[in-house]
Amino acid sequence: MxxxxxxxxxxxxxxxxxxxxxxxxxxxxxxxxxxxxxxxxxxxxxxxxxxxxxxxxxxxxxxxxxxxxxxxxxxxxxxxxxxxxxxxxxxxxxxxxxxxxxxxxxxxxxxxxxxxxxxxxxxxxxxxxxxxxxxxxxxxxxxxxxxxxxxxxxxxxxxxxxxxxxxxxxxxxxxxxxxxxxxxxxxxxxxxxxxxxxxxxxxxxxxxxxxxxxxxxLVDVRTGHALEQLAQGRRQLFLDNALIASRSGLKRVVNPPEKYQGNPVVRANQAPWQTFRAQLYGTVLYIPEERKFKMWYLAAPRFPWEPPVTKDGRQVCPNFQFTAYAESTDGFHWDLPELGLVDYNGSRKNNICKLATECAEGVAVVYDPRDQNPSRRYKAFYWEHAVPYQGSPVKPINGMSVAFSADGKLWTEHPANPVIDQASDSGQQALWDPDHNVFRSFGRFGAGGRKVAMSQSVDFLDWSPSRLVLAADEKDGPRVQVYGMGTTFYEGLFVGLPWMFHEGTTEKLDVELAISRDRLNWHRVADRTVFIPNGKPHEWDAGIIFTASQPLQVVGNTIFVFYSAVQGDHAYNALEYAQPGDADYQKFRQRATASIGVATIRRDGFVSLDAGAEGGKLVTHVFPWPGDTRLHINADLTEGEMVVEVIDKAGKVCACSDVMRGNHYESEVDFDRALATTPQASLQLRFRISNGKFYSFWFK
The missing domain is CATH 2.60.120.200 (Jelly Rolls)
Incomplete structure (x- = not known):
């Protein structure tokens, strides 16, 4: 042959x-x-x-x-x-x-x-x-x-x-x-x-x-979706070009969030049950009615080769994955309350939730005030897997499981777990999609390796077969992989923070931006520019960064971005570096442990369209003016200015705004004439900007 x-x-x-x-x-x-x-x-x-x-x-x-x-x-x-x-x-x-x-x-x-x-x-x-x-x-x-x-x-x-x-x-x-x-x-x-x-x-x-x-x-599906969202009063960001007919003199810029100087806010050495990992294979939610942040995170007591620990009197592996709970009023200073729910090494004085029987990894929590059953107000989606250790009895399970809780601390496991008979080995995402009235989950389960799959459910119990939705491609280079992806439903978009694993080169994980308008087709933003970069070599987040489930939490005009990090890269291995008793062992421990931090960014501030002194302009697609509403903008014009024009399809100016200057988080645009007599089925907006950053616009 x-x-x-x-x-x-x-x-x-x-x-x-x-x-x-x-x-x-x-x-x-x-x-x-x-x-x-x-x-x-x-x-x-x-x-x-x-x-x-x-x-x-x-x-x-x-x-x-x-x-x-x-x-x-x-x-x-x-x-x-x-x-x-x-x-x-x-x-x-x-x-x-x-x-x-x-x-x-x-x-x-x-x-x-x-x-x-x-x-x-x-x-x-x-x-x-x-x-x-x-x-x-x-x-x-x-x-x-x-x-x-x-x-x-x-x-x-x-x-x-x-x-x-x-x-x-x-x-x-x-x-x-x-x-x-x-x-x-x-x-x-x-x-x-x-x-x-x-x-x-x-x-x-x-x-x-x-x-x-x-x-x-077909009409571009992304443009069609953007026009629907505009009519519903949702903010129009510039993560893609869906609503942009033309632009010139404007550069799309990714704006990394500002890392909190006091990071990490929850540390690996803060409690004995998390000396190996305090890691956001977990969730942080802001509960508006309580004015409180709540955090669920993975707590691993010890390195795998160290002595075992006990959970409720049962001996388990030293790196058993507990789910711990913390809360904060400002997102920066966190309390680890004594819950008294789980016996760890003979004591209930800890912040460990009573959740899963075996290891619960990547707990994605959804707060669901719509549920009429108060015992199901909090919903958890996680990978539960048994780790046999020295003959201790375990529950044979290795799949995606769910649990329910009234307070997010004491949980009831679903008796028919696992709900998806597939493993994950990473952090999961779970969230409510209000546009389609379904819960959506994202993770490795069914993805076929370090990729992202999606499943959906109307009741959080029966989940659809998982579908691959995001993977690294030829533009990323050989051996680059998507380790996981923090996912948030934001202003009608699914905003993703993919964790990019650079295997075979730096061995580090950093975070990019991605969006989807239909939860299936994902697009990387701004030519794959890094959104959350690794820290400097001596800093706590120099090597590996993971984000929380629903990592973007909006409070007023600020977005809190929660993440965990490791100083060392993904190639660390105790057998290669040091053993207990070696001179470099403590240095290795410090570089291999995981802790939790926070960064903040202006609302809508993921990307901006930036103009210099020479100025730039943006023209939207044609759209019908959304009823009795007023145009609003989010733009930083501290050193510049903006003028907004309403034009028809022929380019004729129907109305023009005053010159806008200053820093605008949510400012109404005033026009020089009423639009009531203007045919409103075929209008466009033209923004003229100089020395400014333009984040979003919307009608309300």
Missing amino acids: RPVVLTLLLVLVSLAEGQQRLLDYDGRVLPAQASPAWKHHGGRAVESIVDGRWVVRDVSDFSRMVRLADVKTRYERQLHELSFQWSSTAHDTFAADGMSVQYAGRRFRLFPILLPDGRSVLLTGTLQGCLLSEPSCHVKLPEDFHFDAAKLNQYRVRWTTNRANDYGFELWVNRTRVGILPGEILSGRGVALAMEFRSGRHVVDDVRWSVLEKGIR
Whole structure:
């Protein structure tokens, strides 16, 4: 058998009317020499052209990708077809993607596998990955169809886009229709084709991707959502361009929150049950009617190699994960009240909540004043997992669980836990989505590694199958991963703070910004600029930063951002650095423990559109003026000024504001004439700014 071959010659080719050839690669040159080139994305392999085919052998974590475009405007009923030939002698995927087609928020993966016993199977990507060991990844082939992965098979994939962006992929193998496979959701709007191998020899030839039917152009879904939110009186931030028709002279700037000088506010060495970790794999909520912040955090007593501890008289592992509680009136100074609920090492004088039987990691708490049952006012969503230790009895559990409480301290576990039979190994998010009247959870459960999946529930008990919604991509670089993501529902948006793990380079975790308007399609903000940076090498947050569940808590004109941090990076390991009794052991302990801090930022201040002395302007999309309301702005014009104009579609000025100066958190805009006589179905706003920072605008 010839070794693997993949040939590409990338051009735009005119087909019949309404048709377009996106990709036509015939193997005459190596992919790296094609135009545009298939970029090398990692690993090693021996590549050659043999008989007009791309041959890949001696593979080690090898991948190439050709990126075709970014979809600016979505289409409904647009028909695509991808065809290619491929032979594979891989005995397993080893978590590689095989062939991966990405189109505007959807992905389809396929991988033919030749088993050691000579049988062949065909795998596809699911939420669980693209794995031989995962039953959901196995494609059911027709009973009378003989499939041999090692032969050069002809594959054809067709899909038709739809408004909901949840279409499937119709597959043919050697002219035999196999069926419609579900595909996967994927963040971003990229159009790309990739090949990833970790074993075997592969031959790929005649790769063609065509748009057979152009379809019906849709209004940009993000713009449509922004117009709805504007009509509802929600603030319009500049985390994306959804409501911006044009802008010039304005730079989108990420504004990192200001870290509190007194950090950490809850310390690892503050109590004996948290000397290893006081970590916000947990939640901080501001309860307005009580004018109080409440915190639930992971408390781990000791390092894994130290002596065990006891919980309610039962011996447990030294790094058992308790859920501790703290409260504050200002967000900076915290009390750890004695709850008297859990016996820790023979004493109930501690702030440990009575929550889960086994380790509860990443407790995401929702305060739900709508619930008529006061015993369910607080709801918790967490990963519960048993850690057997020296023969002590444990409850066999490893999945996502829930519990309920009247006060957030004494909890009742749901008797049918786990509610999602999948593990997480990280912090979770849970929140109420008021626009759709459902609870949403975000975490690693079902994501297939260090990625983010989502599930939803109307009652906090029955949860939908998890769906992958955010993962690192080729722009992040090799081995960068999304460790988790703090998520808050803010002014009609899902605002995410993804924890970016730079594995293999710095080994650190920092925090970026991401948003979603539909909870499924996530977009990274401002070209992935860091939002919460690591501290300096000697500072407590130099290495690893995680945020709380619902990390953005709004109090007046201030947003509190709660996070936990470790001074050392993710590569720390006691066996590599020091052991108890060694001279450097205390230094290692200090760098490896986790504590909790807070940062603050101006309301709506995540990003701003900044203008210099030369000035800049922004024009919104056309919108109907929202009833009997007045325009308000949030802008810092301390050293500058702003003028707002109401214009019609032709650009004619219908009204103009006074010159605005100073620092405006929530200021009404006064115009020089009434708008009552102006046709209001087709108005736009034009903001002219100089030497200022523009954060948001809204109507009320």
